[in-house]
Amino acid sequence: MAEEVRTASSRDGAREAGERPGEAFALGGRSWRSRLIVGTGGFRSLEQMEVALRASGTEIVTVALRRVDPLGQGSVLGVIDRLGLFALPNTAGCYTARDAVRTARLAREAFETDWVKLEVIGDDRTLLPDAVELVDAAETLVDEGFTVLPYTNDDPILARRLEDAGCAAVMPLGSPIGSGAGIRNPYNVRIIVEQASVPVILDAGIGTASDAALAMELGCDGVLLASSVSRAEDPERMATAMRKAVESGYEARHAGRIPRRLHAQASTPEEGVPELD
C-alpha cells in the first residue's frame, strides 16, 4: 500500500529535468534535497571529513556527545557550520532508555535542536539495538517533543511499534554497525517499507555503493552511513560513489524495473532477419 502511494507520488511529480534526481525528501516536517545522511565518525582528520562531506552532497550529518576534552583538537561543529549542514545528534553508547533520554536532553541543549538519532544498544560486541529499551526511550522522547529517528533492527514489528510511538522515521539496520556486510535481510526491509507511513532510512551495514543503491531500490527513502566512507582508503571518492548510488537507486526504484524472467526475451525484433545461407 505504502509502496503504491510512493510510486504514484513520484510519477505525479512531473519533475523538471533540472530538479532530478529526486523530489524533495520530507523528513521531520522539513524538506531535504539529499537522501544521504552521513555520520561524522571514523574519519582520519577533520580535513578529510570536510572534503568527503562535500563530495557526498549530504545535508544532514550525525554527531555525538562525550565529556569535554580540555585538549580537544579542532571542532567538528566548525566544519559542519562552514558547510551549512544540519547536525543531528545521536545517543551512541547508550545501553538503557534512561541513559538515551538523558543524552537526548543534553543534545537538545547543546545543539539547539529537538531532533535526535536514537540509539539504544544491547551490547558492545554486536551493537545491535535493545528493542525493549529502544521503544521505551522513543515513547518518552516523543512525549517530550523530540523528533525521534530511531536506529532499529530489521524487524517489521519493531518498526511498526516505533512508528506507533510517534517516531518521525524508522531506520532499520542492513547489518551490524561498521560491519560493511551490506543488507542481510532485504525481505524484511521490503516489508518495513511496504507497511511504513513514515520515511524508512537504511542505517548501518553499508559497505560499498551497491549496498546503498540496493537500499534505495528496495524502497527506502534514504540511507545513513558512516564507516563505509570514513574508513575507506579514499573517503572523498567513496562519498562521491555513495551520492551517485543513492541517486541511482532512487531513480531506478521509481523508473519501474522490468520483471525478472527465467528465460531470455530478445530486445531486437525477430522479423526481417535476412537469410544468408
Add this chain to the structure above:
Amino acid sequence: MIRIELNGDRVELDEDARVADAVARAGGNSGSRGVAVAVDGEVVPRSDWERTRLRDEQKVEVVGAIQGG
C-alpha cells in the same frame, strides 16, 4: 570549598561555585554551541549556568560535540 565529581574526577571548587565555573574547569568553552551540562543527571540550561549554585558531592557532566556515526 566544595567537592564535586566533574567528568569523573574529584575536584574542589569555591564555596559559591556556579555551574559556569565547573564548565570552565572542565575545559568547556561556555560561549560555544555544542556544550551542555548535567548536574546529577538533570540538564542545566545554558541560560542558568551563571546563577545555578553547585553543592557538595554533586556529580557534574560537561559534554561537547565529537565526531560520531
